Structures are given as C-alpha cells and as structure tokens.
Amino acid sequence: MAVQYEDFTAKLMNDMDPALLDFVKNKVNTFIKWDLLKFFHENPNTSDTAENIARYVGRSATAVKTEAQQLVEGGLMEMRTVDDLLIYTLTQNEQARQLINRFLHACEDRNFRVKVVYHIIRGMR
C-alpha cells in the first residue's frame, strides 16, 4: 500500500514538461541553486564573487561557492578569473537562458513549485 502511494505521488510530481523535469532533477537540484538562478534571472548583469553573491541571496558563502561551481559545470552560470578573484555571471548561452526563463516562469505557479520542492527534497535523501 505504501509503495502504491509512493508510486502515485511520484507520478503526480513527475507530471510536468520533460525538459523541465530533467532540469529540476539534474541542474537545479538544491534550494540554493534555485535561489541563485532566481537572483541572476532578476538581476541578469550581476558579475561578482561567490562571497558577495552569498550576501545578495542571504546564504552562506561556503554553500554558494559550491553550488555556483556546480551551476557552472551544469552550463547555467559562467566563471572567470580576474587576478585572484573568481567572478560568477549568468550564462551567455541563449538556449540555457531560455530554459532558465521557462523554469522560473513555471515557478510562478504554486503547483509547479510544490513539485520542484518535492524533487529537490527527494534528491537530497
């Protein structure tokens, strides 16, 4: 019975655009990554270090550094080095930006947000 319930929940939570489902499961798989993408989407020309970005989103610098690096590896952010500074920006790749826009636009719907939260928590187990 419990397994059936879990299957039913998973089915419900997987009910979204396949591209967005893949995006949520593999790219935006933590709350901090979600915070970062939302911040950069609203402030697209931000260019700064992980420490300063952490201040902007109200998260710890250590966590933001790790998560930002993962977003770089996932092709959603870019990182460049200027002297001894590691500077992060949103990706300039148009396709990636459109996917981010689609995701964040979808997040305006509460039901979608619930599904994203479900998948992030599942992924954290």
Add this chain to the structure above:
Amino acid sequence: MERVKTGIKGLDEMLHGGFLPQTANLVEGAPGTGKSTVGMQFIYNGIARYNEPGLIVTFEEFPKQYYRDAANFGWDFQELERQNKLKVIMSSPEVTRQDLQSVGGAIETFAKEMGAKRILIDSISHFRRLAVDPVELRTIEYSFINALKREGLTSILTRESTALFGDTIQPDDHIAFTVDSYLLLRYVEIESAVSKALLVLKVRGSDHAKDIRQFEITSEGIVVKSKFEGQEGIMSGSPHRMADAFMKAFVENRSRK
C-alpha cells in the same frame, strides 16, 4: 565646448550647459535626497534624448529595485536593456575595480559594444571597504575614476552622507579633490517643513551657478527650481531669515555696546 547634458530641468542651467565630457561628477547627499534619482535620470535622458547609451553599476541596490524605481518615473529600464542601450550591472567595488583594470573586462566590453557614453556608479562610498588607509583609498578611487574616463565615459558617482541635516566629516573627503564636479543635495528645514536643496560646489574648468536652489522629486524625476529667497544658512539644514540675521548682527550687537 560641447556639454554632456543631464536633461534635468534647472540643473543644466546651474552647470552652464551640463557636465564636461568624460568627467567624473560627484553627487552627495543623505538618504532619500535623490542621489540615485539624479543618476538614473542622467542615464535615462542620455538614452532617450541624446542617443547616448549608458551603464549603471550598483553595489548594493538590486537591479530589480532600479527597474521598479525607474518605472515609477515612467522610464522603462528593462525595455532599454532589451534594446541594448542600457545595462544595469550589480557587482562589488573589488570586482569592478579589477574588471576595469584588466583588458577586455565587462564594463570595457559593454561600453564598446553598446557605444556607452554615460555611467552611474552607485555608490562610491562602498569603496571604503577596499582600504582603511586614506592615502591608499585615494589612490584606488583616483585610478578607478581614470579608468572610467579612459573608456570615454562621463560618470556620476553618488556618495552617501550620513547627516540628515547640515554637514558631516567623511572618511574619504579627498574624493572631492579627485572628481571634476561636486554637487551637494541637502535636506533643509523651513517653517516646519522639509525641503531639498541643491548646490553646485565645484566644476573644474568651468563656471557654474553659485546659488543654492530648491529641488523636488516629481512624478517625472527631479526638477530644480529657483534659489531660496531671503534665507541664510541653508546648507546648515536650519536656515534663518536674512532679516533675523541682520537684526542679530547689526542691531542687537550695537545695543550691547
């Protein structure tokens, strides 16, 4: 010489036509006096009226705050960004400084690609965290200002003043010597109401208005009005009528003798 017009009613007249090209211009004032509004209006008018694209670099306020504030004045900053005539960049003093020092940095690239002529730095006060030593801070700010000029940009740099009324000693007062012009925005209390005053303290290489003028932040931006009449001590924040000053200086003192 051609001037870089602010397009702000009354201000270009005080500046005798506008700022000189490729100069650094300091706008200082207490919270809420309109420093950022002067800067935004300078950038917006540059794009809308004079076909001069611009950049805004903010170190604290988020760009979405600028979009919202600008929209309140009827300026669509997001549309201007879509048209590649404006970029609102959020960064930090240390990153912006390194960026301008390096070849092919973001600001240099944006300025070249967009043909940007104007920039707002909001605010230069944040540079204080780059150095404790005032001599080192002056060197950093001087180099930064030179980099903006190198890119052919006419800049407005805002600076925060903590005193709501009157004057305050700033740890980086030397920047007044480094910039090309210096505009002061002040709150003034007159007859139990708070007004705003603007003074052009300095314009290097040019004459300028010497009087202190009242200004307002209207629904269309800043409007500079006429000078304060019959008042003395405006910049102290608590002016008094000139007649009172005359009485004090010439009548009361004489009767004491």
